[in-house]
Amino acid sequence: MKKVKAETRLPYLPGGIVVHILAKLPVKSLLQFRCVSKYWRSLISDPKFNLSTQKEQVVVMSMPILQSKYQKSALVHVICDEASMKVLPLPNPLRGPYYNDLPDLRGSCNGLVLVSYDQDLFLWNPSTRWCIKVLSHWCLGKYRQGSSFISGLCYDSSTGDYKAIMVSRACNFAMVGSFGNKTWTEIHFPYTDRILESGPTTNDRTHWLVHRGEDLHSQVMHNLIVSFDPQMNDFVEMPVPQNERIKRNIVHGFGVLGGCLSLALTSVHEGRKVTSVEVFAMRKYGDEASWTSLFIISDLILWNPGYTSVVSLCSTTNGEVLFLWEGEGGVMAYNPERNSYRCVKSRSCRVYCITSFSESVVSPPCCNWETEDYTVISLSGPMQKYNTRRPGVALSK
DSSP states (O other), X not given: OOOOOOOOOOOOOOHHHHHHHHTTSOHHHHHHHTTSOHHHHHHHHOTTOXXXXXXXXXXXXXXXXXXXXXXXXXXXXXXXXTTEEEEOOOOGGGGOTTOOSOOEEEEXXXXXXXXXXXXXXXXXXXXXXXXXXXXXXXXXXXGOTTOOEEEEEEEETTTTEEEEEEEESSSSEEEEEETTTTEEEEEEOOOTTSEEXXXXXXXXXXXXXXXXXXXXXXXXXXXXXXXEETTTTEEEEEOOOOOHHHHTSEEEEEEEETTEEEEEEEOOOGGGOBOOEEEEEESSTTOGGGEEEEEEETTOOBSOTTTOOEEEEEEOTTSOEEEEETTTTEEEEEETTTTEEEEEOOTTEEEEEEEEEEOOOOOOOOOOOSSEEEEEEOSSSOOEEEEEOOOOOOOOO
């Protein structure tokens, strides 16, 4: 008589419990578990899949202080955990032999970092090491004449498309690049009479800080936060703190802390010296009344308030807050409990760009490398199509 082998079946788990369990796993394990089934793969790869132990990290790009001016090279570090710097390999697509410039960080969204390299844009996930070219901006050459751009990255949840926004500092327009349909669309930007500074991406929207003084030599600025809505392809004004004391301060930095928009403000004293930096956060997105003072860095001295940035980046596991500190050319780790700070940087390197990102397993979208067709939709004039053939760069881990 043949023995019938008993079938071993895994117990059924509701989808909500599966998501809860997966969200507690480290990135390395999640990358392996994407091979379990198509459902798990789509679940883990979803841009809205959030890790419960998600870490905010900072990626730093720098150049060796001693290097030949004819041979440029970039070094990549990640600042995480206890505000310690760790070397991260530069992805192969960002060190191709046919590129002339150093890679430049242009923002982040859902754990993906937007990198501009030569005349192309790349999406890079520092957590999984995946990197891919998504769009070229060489065809925007005529728009660059006499104008410089600042960039940002956002996500359109209605279409699942990532978009890059390039805002002109001098002209009244911005270019929106869609990675899904490979188009650059020109839209109106009505804030050209103000000084423009790039800001963070949160709630899938990219933000900028625009401010204007009462005159060319004014130290007191009137500030305004502008966000880009990727679904409407339009700019929306955000509320800023309306406290009279805040209005008289200088905004030294516009960043993000714990997923909330953050402002670093200072008061001007005699001798153009600042003795304290107060950090505010918008606890509830879009709510003016939710702006709250978090802490004051009381012993930080900035000798040139108009040109020194103190931009909040993220918090670490040991309770420190990381800031972009342009005055010292690196990253500052501030301890709110001890009211102490220290500089986090490599002595042998010169930092040239910094951005924060959230640890995730999101993969950059696919792109057709063989034939690259780009469409530019202008506010005035006919729609123009471009085609360029460049050597394809494979995905890099």
